[in-house]
Amino acid sequence: MTAAPTHWVLTFVCVDRPGIVHAVSGAIVAASGNITESQQFASADTGRFFMRLQVEASVTRDEFEAALAPVIDRFQLDWNLDIVGRPTKTLVLASTAPHALNDLLFRQRTGYLAVDVPLVLANHPDLADLAGFYGVPFESLAVTDASSKAAFEARVLDEVERHGVELVVLARYMQIISPELCEALAGRAINIHHSFLPGFKGANPYRQAHARGVKLIGATAHFVTSDLDEGPIIEQNVVRVDHSQTPQQLMAIGQDEESRTLRQAVKWFSEHRVLRDGDRTIIFR
CATH class of the missing domain: 3.40.50.170 (Formyl transferase, N-terminal domain)
Known part of the structure; x- marks a missing residue:
């Protein structure tokens, strides 16, 4: 029997610039993830970009982080990855x-x-x-x-x-x-x-x-x-x-x-x- 996918929550902040959402979405696809919730905001006051995603993916934390690593490095993300609902x-x-x-x-x-x-x-x-x-x-x-x-x-x-x-x-x-x-x-x-x-x-x-x-x-x-x-x-x-x-x-x-x-x-x-x-x-x- 296939194990149920883990429901992850990913948040990050970075300098706003083109291509961020595309790159993050691509990394999630590379981890065989399915985005179940997505919210974003670009601050005109501070020039920063904010995003929160919930993702279902049958991967370990290390595997997910490895898929995200090139995007984190490219856009210098201040990020956090956790499991949805963890106390x-x-x-x-x-x-x-x-x-x-x-x-x-x-x-x-x-x-x-x-x-x-x-x-x-x-x-x-x-x-x-x-x-x-x-x-x-x-x-x-x-x-x-x-x-x-x-x-x-x-x-x-x-x-x-x-x-x-x-x-x-x-x-x-x-x-x-x-x-x-x-x-x-x-x-x-x-x-x-x-x-x-x-x-x-x-x-x-x-x-x-x-x-x-x-x-x-x-x-x-x-x-x-x-x-x-x-x-x-x-x-x-x-x-x-x-x-x-x-x-x-x-x-x-x-x-x-x-x-x-x-x-x-x-x-x-x-x-x-x-x-x-x-x-x-x-x-x-």
Whole structure:
């Protein structure tokens, strides 16, 4: 009996020039592959070309890479080849708010998110029972000063190396990440935060929003950078509210939007649908 073909996902970025799609398609044909999904984008702003393909092919990774090698060399592709649906090793950082963590772990359990969470690492012990409910290991380390913050971030890097972590998710982890950790996790750490117009900072942002009579509540998921809450945006959502809702109701609505937005960003990342283009992202939905 012939083995079923492997379903591969290939993504790449390169300088835009004629012949890229033709050359890549030819390499896939040479590997006896069948393209099942294809998306591409040429950025007029940066002069770069982005592409994502899903390919069914009865070849090994080495055979597929050998077929792609001449194209990779010719066009200097920044590329990645993976198996469709392979769970992404994901470390989750948390504090005390349960909504984002609960949503991620629930979606992992139901199969909606192709992630494998080896550990939830938090700076408070509050969410231990929640992680335990989903059977996910949990560890808490208090962050109270520069020394304990450095120790926490060292644990993050230890776990990244130990488990081969590909993605770090800040599920309402309420600490500022150091520039050193931001650099170490560049392009593979996602944060979530609420979005208001105007932007209310400090304590009780939902109470501030209620006092100002906001009409829209939103959430933004973005890559973590050393510029606080200013990394390349992956996903945003918004919902309309009105004067009849209390600060507590606004918070509940906002937390739903945060969970939904973070979940979508993680899903796209795990499916290799997010590519960086300088300070913005290209999303192949």
